Amino acid sequence: MGGLMQVIFDALSLGSLYALGALGIALIFGVMRLVNFAHGDVIAFCVFALLWPSVDAVAIIFAGNLPWFLLIPFTLAVGAGLSVLSEVVVFRRFRRANPATMMIASFALGFVIRYFLLMLFSSRPKSISLLPGLSQPVEILGARIPLLQLITILVTIAVLIGLTAFLRRTRFGLEMRAAAENFTMARMLGVRANRVIMGAFALSGALAAAIALILGSQTGTANIMMGASVMLMAFIATVIGGMGSLAGAVIAGFALGAIATVMQVILPPDARAFRDAFVYGAVILVLIFRPQGLLAARGTKERV
């Protein structure tokens, strides 16, 4: 029983991470058909924003020393700020470009952010201790799980409920959903495009910052590549979920987390190192049968 609960909690917390990432990507894709390859580097940037620039192996914690009630808003603000900045400086000029062009531009932007971090911090991973109180275990239903895992799951659920309420109950959320459905029509009906898009970027950046906090305290290291693997899974989740469908992205994120965790358990020890390769393989299998994704979003189908 305890073992099973352990697996379930592992799957849920890994899935939460992927779901948060997928949500950040799907939000932006929904309003402007941009596949944001820079998302992973925003995650890394948020972790490094807590450190003072130095190329030494030992991290000089700077903003990371803030008490948690200041640390969390600070990180979220950094993520949202960087994301909005990338919109204003780069993506705004690509409004009329085709999705492929925007995608390559975001790929390039991600590299610029990553190598900016490399310039300031070097490419060596640094050990940091972020919110150390969260690593103590708690016992639930016979499974001993780190407090952080529990918080990750709870935070994700809270974010999902909050976001749903925001999208369904507020005017801004309504505008955002309208823009995702049919951007041109929404503009004609008086939705202010720049505001909606900036809102989506800010939300997406804040979600990246949340992932950064979770990853930073989970792994205890800061690495300029740390966002890459979460981002890739998040991408895959958005594709499987049906590009631009928020619910699909979240469901697919949790599903990927579950598949990865289950594979970790059932694969023979020799094959465990290949877990991610098996997950990608499973994804390709899904795409054979449902190339449109599990829940295809309306308005993303190519029309003739």
Add this chain to the structure above:
Amino acid sequence: MARYSILRRTIATPLILSALLLAFALIAWFVGSRPFNQTVIDIFLQVVFVVGLYTFIGNSGVISFGHIAFACLGGYVAAWTTIKPMMKGTAMPGLPDWLMQMEIPFWAAALAGGTFAAFWALVFGAVLMRLSGIAASIATFAMLAMVNAIYSNWSSVTAATSSVVGIPIVRSIWPYMIAAILAVFVAWAFSISRHGLALRAARDEPTAAAASGINIPRVRLIAFVISGAIMGAGGALYAHSIGLVTPDTFYLGLTFTTLSMLVVGGMGSLSGAVLGVLILSSLIQVLRWLEAGVQVGASTFALPGGVQEIALGVVMILILMFRPSGIMGNSELTGLRARTEKPVEPGTD
């Protein structure tokens, strides 16, 4: 008749590009300095990679982030087939016996690398080519990550993340130049072939092309396999140019560099692919030189590491902003005055 006229009309492009590459090789030969030689070899290898990318991306219009995976496959084939059997035994004990005993020359390894990569391109492509647009791009990215994950962990066959050393180094520039020129000719031949033309029709007008009986996934798959073969051969030669391979040699860094060269040169143009390599390689060289430090009077002036990639990224974004179709756009170097591809009136051929 029509068949030969398209050949005559476009043959100038690969000839001009080959002449350009030959000129580069001759300069390197006359200068004769070792570091410069290595730089020119790097440029030829980038030409192979970027032309390989062009063969798929340029003709199909689908952005692929995964082609460097084929270079990885090819690079490891070179390691498997050319390292001395004794050294192979210690680094990669899991190789099958026949592969363990094999020791073939580098050009055969390049062919083998290309074939191996083409086979996997066929396997992956059969699935991936069913997707379209952005989903296809992300799936190619997943393919890259998958290959990287396998090669970084399969320690008995790939020595995991540690570098596999002992690949015979080929220092002469000529084999690389020949490879680059061959890649250019293969890419050109494909793009004027029946499948290449069909694929470009599908890129520009998918609906009309499908209605005219073009099987889009199939022509895309053909391009994918050919470009995979070019990348695989390039990867094997890359291994021979530096004498070692690691999985991370063939990952995001190389993907970024090659893709930026293609974007800057112009995704829809073979000449653009080659020119993009030549232009950005020069830029990278200047930046590397500045990163190493330049003596200005009494003080040394050096840029911090990472500036090279940042500059590359910024150039790429600026090009995408102001000239999204790259330097060459859709036109090719034809030796005549620069002209864009004009539709040929029916009946004039």
